[in-house]
Amino acid sequence: MAQTKLSPRKKQAIFRYTQYALLAVIAIIALALADWDTLTKQVFNLDIAAKQFPGIITVALKNTLIYTALGFAVGLSGGLLLALMRISSIAPYRWLATLYVEIFRGIPALLVFFAFGYGIPLAFKIRFVDNLIPVTLSLGVVSAAYISEVLRAGLQAVPKGQYEAARSLGMSHTRAMVSITVPQAFRIVLPPLTNEVILLTKDSSLVYLLGVTVSQYELAKFGREGITAVGAGLTPLVVAGLCYLIITVPLGQLSAYFEKRTQARSRK
Numbered sequence: 001m002a003q004t005k006l007s008p009r010k011k012q013a014i015f016r017y018t019q020y021a022l023l024a025v026i027a028i029i030a031l032a033l034a035d036w037d038t039l040t041k042q043v044f045n046l047d048i049a050a051k052q053f054p055g056i057i058t059v060a061l062k063n064t065l066i067y068t069a070l071g072f073a074v075g076l077s078g079g080l081l082l083a084l085m086r087i088s089s090i091a092p093y094r095w096l097a098t099l100y101v102e103i104f105r106g107i108p109a110l111l112v113f114f115a116f117g118y119g120i121p122l123a124f125k126i127r128f129v130d131n132l133i134p135v136t137l138s139l140g141v142v143s144a145a146y147i148s149e150v151l152r153a154g155l156q157a158v159p160k161g162q163y164e165a166a167r168s169l170g171m172s173h174t175r176a177m178v179s180i181t182v183p184q185a186f187r188i189v190l191p192p193l194t195n196e197v198i199l200l201t202k203d204s205s206l207v208y209l210l211g212v213t214v215s216q217y218e219l220a221k222f223g224r225e226g227i228t229a230v231g232a233g234l235t236p237l238v239v240a241g242l243c244y245l246i247i248t249v250p251l252g253q254l255s256a257y258f259e260k261r262t263q264a265r266s267r268k
Contacts, residue, residue, distance in 0.1 A: 059215060064204050072196070074140025076193075083149075194251055
């Protein structure tokens with residue numbers, strides 16, 4: 001009796017459903033073994049969670065968005081400048097940009113925060129009037145190194161023929177770059193740029209290193225302060241984590257949308 005061979009499609013379906021079944025079994029076992037009494041009191045305490053509002057929204061979430069937006073604005077501006085320097089025909093520009101990128105991609109963001117918060121003020125005898133300045137600079141300086149590489153890839157992905165055509169029409173180098181190359185590069189790199197915003201949102205949790213006041217708390221600091229209350233457990237941190245997801249999940253979906261749109265445009 002001849003054996004019936006399964007098609008590759010059926011094999012994939014069987015493998016996929018086997019994975020689903022295995023994950024379901026693991027989830028059931030985890031739910032059965034969990035100490036739900038402790039979890040509801042220490043991790044998912046609704047009464048404690050309710051006490052985090054409205055402060056976690058009106059202060060922490062708002063500040064996280066502000067820090068992220070300002071850091072991204074500085075990082076995008078610096079990143080574009082660095083990207084243009086990296087592809088410049090002038091060697092010293094390329095060397096300086098490469099050195100910057102290698103340094104700030106190679107050291108932890110935590111050290112940059114310490115540098116702007118304490119090192120630079122001590123070295124140059126200056127005092128920032130507001131913590132928002134070192135926060136913005138720290139986030140911007142670090143993100144610029146990563147954004148520059150994203151933008152450089154986008155600039156190099158734009159067909160050179162378009163730049164050359166613009167030059168042949170009498171455009172200057174600067175005008176051709178600003179009018180032709182850079183706008184197209186931004187459309188290409190929208191998905192990875194959105195991912196950089198997500199990373200920057202999480203990096204904003206380092207703001208606490210600069211000794212912020214209550215009105216300057218971001219989500220992570222707000223959550224850490226919340227767990228110091230008697231009986232709070234880990235619930236404040238869980239609420240803070242959910243607030244991060246309110247920011248990052250839509251950004252992730254936006255990145256996926258931009259990626260699909262870019263792929264659809266490239267197929268035309």
